[in-house]
Amino acid sequence: MDMTMVACCQLAPVFGDPAANRELAAAAVTGAADRGASVVVLPELVSSGYVFRSRAEAAASAEAADGPTVTGWARLAAEHQIVIVGGFCETAGGELYNSAALVDSGGLRCVYRKAHLWDEESLWFTPGSAAPPVVATRLGRIAVMICYDLEFPEWVRLPALDGAQLLCAPTNWPAFLQADAAVNRMFIAACDRTGAERGVDWVAGSVIVDPDGWPLAEATGADGPVTITAECQLDLALDKATGPRNDVHADRRPGLYRRVADPGNSGPG
Amino acid sequence: MDMTMVACCQLAPVFGDPAANRELAAAAVTGAADRGASVVVLPELVSSGYVFRSRAEAAASAEAADGPTVTGWARLAAEHQIVIVGGFCETAGGELYNSAALVDSGGLRCVYRKAHLWDEESLWFTPGSAAPPVVATRLGRIAVMICYDLEFPEWVRLPALDGAQLLCAPTNWPAFLQADAAVNRMFIAACDRTGAERGVDWVAGSVIVDPDGWPLAEATGADGPVTITAECQLDLALDKATGPRNDVHADRRPGLYRRVADPGNSGPG
Numbered sequence: 233m234d235m236t237m238v239a240c241c242q243l244a245p246v247f248g249d250p251a252a253n254r255e256l257a258a259a260a261v262t263g264a265a266d267r268g269a270s271v272v273v274l275p276e277l278v279s280s281g282y283v284f285r286s287r288a289e290a291a292a293s294a295e296a297a298d299g300p301t302v303t304g305w306a307r308l309a310a311e312h313q314i315v316i317v318g319g320f321c322e323t324a325g326g327e328l329y330n331s332a333a334l335v336d337s338g339g340l341r342c343v344y345r346k347a348h349l350w351d352e353e354s355l356w357f358t359p360g361s362a363a364p365p366v367v368a369t370r371l372g373r374i375a376v377m378i379c380y381d382l383e384f385p386e387w388v389r390l391p392a393l394d395g396a397q398l399l400c401a402p403t404n405w406p407a408f409l410q411a412d413a414a415v416n417r418m419f420i421a422a423c424d425r426t427g428a429e430r431g432v433d434w435v436a437g438s439v440i441v442d443p444d445g446w447p448l449a450e451a452t453g454a455d456g457p458v459t460i461t462a463e464c465q466l467d468l469a470l471d472k473a474t475g476p477r478n479d480v481h482a483d484r485r486p487g488l489y490r491r492v493a494d495p496g497n498s499g500p501g
Numbered sequence: 502m503d504m505t506m507v508a509c510c511q512l513a514p515v516f517g518d519p520a521a522n523r524e525l526a527a528a529a530v531t532g533a534a535d536r537g538a539s540v541v542v543l544p545e546l547v548s549s550g551y552v553f554r555s556r557a558e559a560a561a562s563a564e565a566a567d568g569p570t571v572t573g574w575a576r577l578a579a580e581h582q583i584v585i586v587g588g589f590c591e592t593a594g595g596e597l598y599n600s601a602a603l604v605d606s607g608g609l610r611c612v613y614r615k616a617h618l619w620d621e622e623s624l625w626f627t628p629g630s631a632a633p634p635v636v637a638t639r640l641g642r643i644a645v646m647i648c649y650d651l652e653f654p655e656w657v658r659l660p661a662l663d664g665a666q667l668l669c670a671p672t673n674w675p676a677f678l679q680a681d682a683a684v685n686r687m688f689i690a691a692c693d694r695t696g697a698e699r700g701v702d703w704v705a706g707s708v709i710v711d712p713d714g715w716p717l718a719e720a721t722g723a724d725g726p727v728t729i730t731a732e733c734q735l736d737l738a739l740d741k742a743t744g745p746r747n748d749v750h751a752d753r754r755p756g757l758y759r760r761v762a763d764p765g766n767s768g769p770g
Contacts, residue, residue, distance in 0.1 A: 347754060351746050361757060383684050383749065385654025386758040411680035415652050477620050480652070485616060488630060489655035 236371050238398065238419070239269035239461040240438040242451045244427020247281030248293050250321075254279070254304050257318065261305070264459050265312035270371055274318030275425035276346075276379050276402040277330060283430040287328065290356040294323035297333060297343045306335040313337050315369050317376055317423075319402030327358040332376050332402045334367050341367045346378040347387065364391045364399075372397040372466040379403035382412060382422070392416035393481060397469035414445030417480050418469045426457055443469050504732040505640050507667065507688070508538035509707040511720045511727050513696020516550030517562050519590075523548070523573050526587065530574070533728050534581035539640055543587030544694035545648050545671040546599060552699040556597065559625040563592035566602060566612045575604040582606050584638050586645055586692075588671030596627040601645050601671050603636050610636045615647040616656065633660045633668075641666040641735040648672035651681055651691070661685035662750060666738035683714030686749050687738045695726055712738050 241260035246252040257274050264272045276282070279301040280293035295301050305316045315336045322331035322343065330346040330353055345360025346353075364377040364387065375391030375398070382388060382401055391399060398419040399412075413420045419442055426436040438451040440462040448462035472481045510529035515521040526543055533541045545551070548570045549562035564570050574585045584605045591600035591612065599615040599622055614629025615622075633646040633656065644660030644667070651657060651670055660668060667688040668681075682689045688711055695705040707720040709731040717731035741750045 347757060348752055351744050354746055359754075361754075363757065380747075380752075384753060384758075385658065385684060386753070386755075389654065390758070415654060475620050477623055478649075483617055483649075484653060484655070485628075485630075486655075488616060488632065489653075489659070 234465070234467070235463040236271060236398075236466050237267075237269045237461055238271045238273070238421045238440055238464050239264035239267070239459050240273045240421055240423035240440060240449075240451070241275075241457070241459045242424055242426050242436060242438040243275055243278060243457045244425060245275070245278050245281045247283065247429050248289065250279050250293055250295065250301060253281075254301055258304060258308060260457070260459060261308050261316060262312070264461065265308075265314055267459070267461060269314065269461055271315045271317070271374065271398065271400065271421065273400045273421045273423035274316065274402060275423050276319035276332070276404045277321055278319050278402065278425065280321035281429055282404055282425070283432050284352070284356055287356040290321060290328050291323065294321045294328050296323055297331070297340065302333045302335065302340060305333065306339045309335045310337045310339070315371060315374060317374070317400035317402065319378060328356055329360060330357045330378060331360075332378050334365070334374065334376050334400070336369050341369070342376065344376040344378065346381060348380045348384055350380040366391045366394045366396045372469075375399045377401055382409065385412070385415075388412045388416060392418050397466040398464065409439055409441050410445040410447065413441040413443060415480060417443040417472050417474070419443060419464050419466060424451065440464070503734070503736070505540060505667075505735050506536075506538045506730055507540045507542070507690045507709055507733050508533035508536070508728050508730040509542045509690055509692035509709060509718075509720070511693055511695050511705060511707040511729065512544055512547060513694060513726055514544070514547050514550045516552065516698050517558065519548050519562055519564060519570060522550075523570055527573060527577060529726070529728060530577050530585060531581070533730065534577075534583055536728070536730060538583065538730055540584045540586070540643065540667065540669065540690065542669045542690045542692035543585065543671060544692050545588035545601070545673045546590055547587055547671065547694065548589035550698055551673055551694070552701050553621070553625055556625040559590060559597050560592065563590045563597050565592055566600070566609065571602045571604065571609060574602065575608045578604045579606045579608070584640060584643060586643070586669035586671065588647060597625055598629060599626045599647060600629075601647050603634070603643065603645050603669070605638050610638070611645065613645040613647065615650060617649045617653055619649040635660045635663045635665045641738075644668045646670055651678065654681070654684075657681045657685060661687050666735040667733065678708055678710050679714040679716065682710040682712060684749060686712040686741050686743070688712060688733050688735060693720065709733070
């Protein structure tokens with residue numbers, strides 16, 4: 233079966249300087265593509281940096297999904313015939329979103345808006361309300377979510393049940409990916425950032441995990457920006473069986489998982 | 502705040518000999534209580550062993566919930582004023598279940614029947630269909646589930662949302678407890694078994710994890726039966742906040758987690 237080289241470019245974005253970050257990301261993407269990567273994941277909010285102190289600061293670095301950052305990624309994707317997933321500070325309809333775009337040689341395929349906001353993010357960003365998209369690419373089905381979203385097992389389950397083989401997660405802090413990957417038998421590539429920003433340090437823990445939960449590549453201990461890569465046999469994620477009688481998805485019993493207190497689970501409303 | 506010593510007695514049950522296993526478990530429970538444990542967790546199917554080759558074999562080692570194994574645990578619980586959670590092979594209404602009982606000084610408090618069956622278990626056991634119970638004990642709220650159940654994030658979520666401070670899991674293979682504990686901010690004590698049985702070896706990986714996902718005690722590498730213990734400040738599990746603006750339960754967005762394909766999530770039926 234085909235192998236797909238997945239890369240995470242763990243970068244240190246320049247706060248509040250989208251033009252500089254476009255160059256930074258483009259150089260990293262090109263480097264990863266030159267090494268043979270077919271999927272390149274960039275960190276959360278790599279277009280803008282993270283540590284905003286006001287909504288105005290976030291707005292100053294925000295771009296539309298057809299702005300120069302995502303358009304530039306689409307151009308790179310077409311040039312190298314690759315898939316790029318990256319986080320950017322999005323403005324749309326007067327709202328700001330902590331978003332991620334997936335682009336491939338066909339251009340922009342989806343924009344995902346982070347649904348679970350962390351800490352001060354809720355002061356400037358509007359949470360998204362659409363499920364994580366699963367995009368059929370020439371490499372397989374690739375899903376997108378962002379950082380804190382990964383800590384909601386229900387959220388990770390949705391793209392897994394929709395057939396995602398690889399979940400790409402721009403993040404500023406990777407958490408429980410090994411469990412997320414193994415209980416869903418799908419690959420996960422989480423691209424963390426690095427570099428101190430306004431006194432905040434990051435774990436710098438980019439990781440690519442296989443459907444057994446095994447880390448194929450980790451950035452732990454890397455000093456400064458780094459790209460990690462792993463060869464992934466994405467077709468493995470199509471098989472959810474863990475033995476002759478078990479299958480991590482077929483063994484689910486969704487009829488038992490409802491909870492009366494959950495509005496979304498108690499009826500069609 | 503009060504500390505509660507939790508113990509996992511990682512034992513090697515004698516296959517098909519409930520009487521011998523009652524003695525084995527009683528000695529381990531007494532030893533743990535003598536060391537100061539207030540909650541003692543025993544492995545999955547500690548009454549019977551695990552590697553059945555026929556339903557008849559499972560039936561031969563099965564007992565009712567008011568049989569000698571659970572009654573014996575209740576007597577020990579009263580004697581030492583402790584909580585015991587242990588797995589046993591249950592017979593009820595002509596069905597066999599892979600069950601766990603929680604007993605305290607008040608006697609039998611609940612029987613939980615494993616809802617997600619692993620491998621050949623489905624050949625002899627009927628899956629339970631009741632949610633994991635959460636029992637209000639004098640030490641705090643304690644929940645029960647069994648082994649493979651732990652790999653269904655939706656299932657672990659239910660007792661966590663119902664206020665469980667400690668999840669006790671008799672298991673024959675602990676898996677992703679650190680993530681389960683941290684994403685729900687609750688203590689988890691998983692009691693694995695040890696000893697080869699009919700050519701099958703076990704991981705022997707009992708572990709007690711705190712609400713940050715940190716392992717407080719692990720049996721990894723232990724040779725033969727062992728009891729691990731940890732002092733747990735169970736009240737920590739009442740606070741789901743992870744920062745001034747975040748709370749692992751309040752941040753859930755259950756209205757978004759529905760999936761049309763899930764029968765149980767699409768309507769009240």
